[in-house]
Amino acid sequence: MSDDEPTSGVEPALRSYGISVESIDAGDPLEVTYMTAFPGREVHRREIGRALNALIDRAEADAWDPVRVEATVIRSPGDPLGTWTAEPAWFEGLLADDLTETEFSTRVLETLTHVGDGGDADADADGEIEEDRTP
Numbered sequence: 215m216s217d218d219e220p221t222s223g224v225e226p227a228l229r230s231y232g233i234s235v236e237s238i239d240a241g242d243p244l245e246v247t248y249m250t251a252f253p254g255r256e257v258h259r260r261e262i263g264r265a266l267n268a269l270i271d272r273a274e275a276d277a278w279d280p281v282r283v284e285a286t287v288i289r290s291p292g293d294p295l296g297t298w299t300a301e302p303a304w305f306e307g308l309l310a311d312d313l314t315e316t317e318f319s320t321r322v323l324e325t326l327t328h329v330g331d332g333g334d335a336d337a338d339a340d341g342e343i344e345e346d347r348t349p
Contacts, residue, residue, distance in 0.1 A: 223277055224269070231268040233261070236288060243282035244269075253289040256328055257296040261287075266300065266322065273305055280305035296328040 224240045232251070239245040248265070252258035265285065272278035280302040287295045300322050307313035313321075 223272065227268040227272050227278075228265055231264040233265045233268065236291070241281075243284045245284050245286075247286040247288060249291075250287050250289060250295060253295070257287045257298065257326060259323070262298055262322065262326070263319070266318075269300075270305065270308065273309055280309075294329045296326060298322055298327075299325040 224244065225235050225238050228235050228238075228246065228248070233246075234249040234251065235246060236249050237245075237247045246265070250258060250261060252261060262285075269278060269280070269283065273280050282302055283300040285298050285300075287297065289295050304313060304318050304321050308315065308318045
């Protein structure tokens with residue numbers, strides 16, 4: 215971990231990955247509300263992947279100690295679309311090569327809920343968050 219405040223760069227990192235942060239509480243848990251660029255009926259999985267990649271990259275660079283992430287996705291202010299979470303142990307497992315990217319993605323997708331659906335969202339056919347990461 216760098217000597218900098220461990221959460222000071224989280225919001226700029228998310229923004230650099232194209233995440234439109236509306237509000238952030240960079241404590242433990244890290245609470246993020248972001249406006250989706252894809253305001254359909256479901257949370258866009260690639261957008262989740264971009265947000266997670268920003269956090270993973272910061273953790274790999276020792277610029278962020280993983281904590282529980284609680285994300286709320288909105289279509290517009292006051293119009294929530296859904297939520298997802300990620301546990302610190304999942305980030306740590308991924309960084310230690312104890313979890314594959316597929317396992318990590320599957321765990322996050324299992325937490326995904328859409329406003330008004332009352333349950334988990336359906337995963338993509340392969341169960342993965344589509345990411346632009348090199349394995």
